[in-house]
Amino acid sequence: MDASRDIVIPKEFEFGSDDDVLVLESGRPFGPITVRYETYGTLDKAASNAVLLLHAFSGDAHAAGYLSGEESRPGWWDSMVGPGKPFDTDRYFVICSNVLGGCRGTTGPGSIDPASGAPYGLSFPVVTIGDMVNVQERLVTRLGIKRLLAVAGGSMGGMQALQWTVSYPARVASAIILATTARPSAQAxxxxxxxxxxxxxxxxxxxxxxxxxxxxxxxxxxxxxxxxxxxxxxxxxxxxxxxxxxxxxxxxxxxxxxxxxxxxxxxxxxxxxxxxxxxxxxxxSKAIDYFDLEGKYGSLERAFANAVSKFLVVSYTSDWLYPSYQSKEIVVALMRQEKDVSYTEIDSPFGHDSFLIETERQGRMISSFLQTAQRGEEER
Amino acid sequence: MDASRDIVIPKEFEFGSDDDVLVLESGRPFGPITVRYETYGTLDKAASNAVLLLHAFSGDAHAAGYLSGEESRPGWWDSMVGPGKPFDTDRYFVICSNVLGGCRGTTGPGSIDPASGAPYGLSFPVVTIGDMVNVQERLVTRLGIKRLLAVAGGSMGGMQALQWTVSYPARVASAIILATTARPSAQAxxxxxxxxxxxxxxxxxxxxxxxxxxxxxxxxxxxxxxxxxxxxxxxxxxxxxxxxxxxxxxxxxxxxxxxxxxxxxxxxxxxxxxxxxxxxxxxxSKAIDYFDLEGKYGSLERAFANAVSKFLVVSYTSDWLYPSYQSKEIVVALMRQEKDVSYTEIDSPFGHDSFLIETERQGRMISSFLQTAQRGEEER
CATH class of the missing domain: 1.10.1740.110 (Rna Polymerase Sigma Factor; Chain: A)
Incomplete structure (x- = not known):
């Protein structure tokens, strides 16, 4: 076993058995829900240094480090998360949980339905990006965190980060929004x-x-x-x-x-x-297709009307799944609402995957953005 | 029945039973081959006004008019082919045949293998764009045409048109190359x-x-x-x-x-x-993937070294299957070889399908290109 390896112990949190049941955006009450999550670094006494990472479509709670000495590859964003890295675990308490509806430890269609004793399959309810975020809110509350220093994610993770700033504006000091869209196109x-x-x-x-x-x-x-x-x-x-x-x-x-x-x-x-x-x-994939801040709130500007987070929006020139013009629509709406927003388009050949690959360029921006956000919180 | 309708009678041509067997690019002799084709207009006495249309992936020999009074939609390029249209059947004798390997009347994997009495299925040989062109050459020869005024096609049809100018340079006065590539990309x-x-x-x-x-x-x-x-x-x-x-x-x-x-x-x-x-x-689809004039001849310039046709190359801004840069590679190679080439990029939102939709804009160009080609032939 490589002694230099950070071995991560995944954790589980369960809620929604009885009176704390989650009401989904569809109106359907649903529970119980198990949430698989991992944490890296240490929560400070004021619980003010927490960063919530939101994973993309095929990601999971395992963002960094190794689950065992035998694992051949570290977590999906290990290049970005760790001591001295952009999501610096010497400074921040980093959390990542698997999404509702997933298959990597959080309740999803493959989980056992306690009512039947068999896997849900298609009797699992249709869930939304908003539902995923509401589950994360329960986890964050359970961890004793009133206000997150940042939410951060790319692709479907970026959708969740956007939704956090809209659903829980007072609880998100800053949001890092990578390679995403406020509503997928007909092509997507x-x-x-x-x-x-x-x-x-x-x-x-x-x-x-x-x-x-x-x-x-x-x-x-x-x-x-x-x-x-x-x-x-x-x-x-x-x-x-x-x-x-x-x-x-x-x-x-x-x-x-x-x-x-x-x-x-x-x-x-x-x-x-x-x-x-x-x-x-x-x-x-259905949750992604449903995601539409513009449709849900009437306009993107109205969606962000109550947001108070600082925003860092990053798009990538060769991303044709959620092309830059879609990030720019988000940025324009935020600016019209006079929100605190930084935007960069990174010139990269790696397509939509760029946010997983361009760690150096986006890393510098994220590192400095997080430090500014932290200073902002201290001065609050 | 609408009396104004042009009712087209599809024709068939068979070859390759005995000594005129076709040798495929793979080296395998193959026959017999039935070719379904249609013609529109009248071949002039000098057999100098023939235009061969090459269809795209899911097209067929039925380019224009109606096969019966009951057919609800005309042929796939009816907007471009007919009296007074860009491929003006008052001036030109227009031919369109179904490709080898297809399923619309020309021999393909669903045809009966005379050796077994059962459909070929996967015992049908792998065919190439070059093989399709060699079959068309047999048809054109049978029709008594020594030299085509033009070959024209979009997408897979454009590949065949390019191949004609390379395989049979002296037999093609001009080539109309729409929405295509000299070699599909890894993405395609x-x-x-x-x-x-x-x-x-x-x-x-x-x-x-x-x-x-x-x-x-x-x-x-x-x-x-x-x-x-x-x-x-x-x-x-x-x-x-x-x-x-x-x-x-x-x-x-x-x-x-x-x-x-x-x-x-x-x-x-x-x-x-x-x-x-x-x-x-x-x-x-395999024939399309195989198509690679650059790989086959060492370079695009070498591929076109012996071509003597006039070229009209058209690409479309929103075509991301065979993007404009791929047409430009063809044009640059032709220019370096000092060929007679015209190139236009049409600003169109309709993607790869533009060549089926932008009939007015491309139509004007094609119409004037064909008339110039015809004058060129008269002066020859």
Whole structure:
């Protein structure tokens, strides 16, 4: 075991069994809910140094460090979270929880419904980004934190961060909003719809009741392949694969001919099945499609009317899933409402995934933004 | 029956039974081959006014007019082909044939293999854009045409047009190349790979031997949905659907909630199954992925070294499947070889489909380009 490794112990929090039941945005009461979360660093005495990380679609509570000495790769944002890193665990108490509807320790469609003793499947309620945030609010309260120094996330995590500033304005000193949108476009919805269709068309999906049977692995793999294409860019795919063939130099004119990009996607699709539940894919992608601050509040300006957080918004030139113009719409609405907002567009070839890769450039901004936010809190 | 309707009689041409067998680019001899084609207008005495239209992925020989008085929609490029239209059938003899490997009358994987008496399925040979062109060359020769006034096509049709100028330089006076590429990018290959995977993952696909059984309709529908997204643009999808819900005003928070864009894709995917064969999807998408003039000839400049046609290249600002930069690579290579090339980028919101929609703007260019080409031929 590598002694230098930070071994993280995941924790669980349960609520909503009885009178503290959560009422979902659909109006349906739902519970109990188990929340898987991890923390890094130490909460200060005033409980004023807490930063809540919000994960993206296929992420989980395991943002940094290693869960065991054997784990080959650290958490999904380890490059950004740790001592001396932008989310500096020597200064901040960093929290990350798995989202409601997920499949990585927090209650989701694969969890056991206590009423039936069987997994929920499609009887799991439709959940929203707002519901995910309301669950996180319960966790943060349980941890004794009245006000977060920051919420931060990319993609679906950025949606949750935006929702925090709208749902709980007084409880969020600052928000770091990366590679996201206030409402996914028709094109983004279309890609999610294809993914859901691929899963639901797999006969092994069985109307969502596949637990205890073979999972709809092919359908989920195809959904993931579609997703992967949207996370990369034309340029990054070209740089990574070009038109190289897998394991041969010339066309063999048979169906064993594969371009490297095909093998890569099939590999990524195939391994995804081992760590992700197909029904969670359906529920979370639906939550993303539903997310629409403009539609819900009448306009983006009205959505942000009561927000009091400082905002850092970052978009990436080659992100075509949630392109820069969508971040700019957020920034313009915030500015019209005279909110405290910084915006940067990072010139990056890595597409939507840039927020997971461009750690140095966004890291400097986040580091200085957090320090300013902390000074602001001290002067309050 | 509407008397003003042009009723078109499709024709068939067969070759390759014996000594005139076609040798494919893979080296494999293949035949017999039936070619479905249509013609519009009249071939002049010198056989000098023939224009060959090359269809795109899901197109067919039926480019213009109506096959019967009952047909509700005319051929796929009817807006461009007819008396007084850009491909003016009062002036030109216009030919369009279904491609080799297709499923609309020309021999493909769903055709009967005379050796076995059963459909080819996956025993059909892998075919290339070059093979399609070689089949067309047989047809053109049979029609008594030594030299085409023009070859013209968009997308996969543009690839065939490019290949004509390279394979048969002396036989093509001019080439109209729309919305295409000299080699699909890794991203474009990735989308095709997802489509093939969706089909091959459908249990009804049966390794390609589904003829006589239920076809792999769900897999093919998903492949088509992916394709459709790449044919449109973010902007055109936004204009067409926005985030409107199908048949309701508010979220119902159940899985009957559908955005209009989802219903549209599912409808388009579902109806495609009635007119397209899943194995042809696999073969034709593979032919597109294989197409690489740069890889085959060492460089684009070398590919065009012997070309003597006049070129009109048109790309469309919102086409992200074969973006303008790929057309510009073709144009630069042609210019470096001092070929006669005109290039225009049309500012259009309709994505890759623009070449089927922007008939007025591209029509004016094509009309004048063809007249110039015809004058050039008269002066020859």
């Amino acid at each position: 919805i279309a890609f999610n719809a294809v993914g859901r269709n691929a899963i639901m068309s797999d006969p092994r999906w069985r109307g969502g009741a596949y637990y205890g049977h073979e999972p709809p692995a092919r359908g989920l793999a195809i959904a993931r392949m579609v997703g992967h294409i949207t996370y990369l860019s034309d340029a990054s795919m070209h740089a990574k694969f070009g038109r190289r063939l897998q394991e041969r130099d010339e066309f063999g004119f048979d169906f064993s001919d594969q371009f490297e990009v095909e093998s890569y996607l099939e590999y990524k699709g195939g391994t995804f099945v081992d760590r992700f539940d197909a029904n969670s894919y359906i529920y979370l | 290959i990735a989308f095709n790979a997802v489509g093939r995977n969706a089909i091959m993952s459908d249990p009804r696909w049966r390794g390609g031997a589904y003829y006589g059984h239920e076809p792999p309709a769900r897999g093919l529908a998903i492949a088509r949905m992916v394709g459709h997204i790449t044919y449109l643009s973010d902007a055109s999808m936004h204009a067409k659907f926005g985030r409107r819900l199908q048949e309701r005003d508010e979220f119902g928070f159940d899985f009957s909630d559908q955005f209009e864009v989802e219903s549209y894709l599912e409808y388009k995917g579902g109806t495609f199954v009635d007119r397209f064969d899943a194995n042809s999807y696999i073969y034709l």
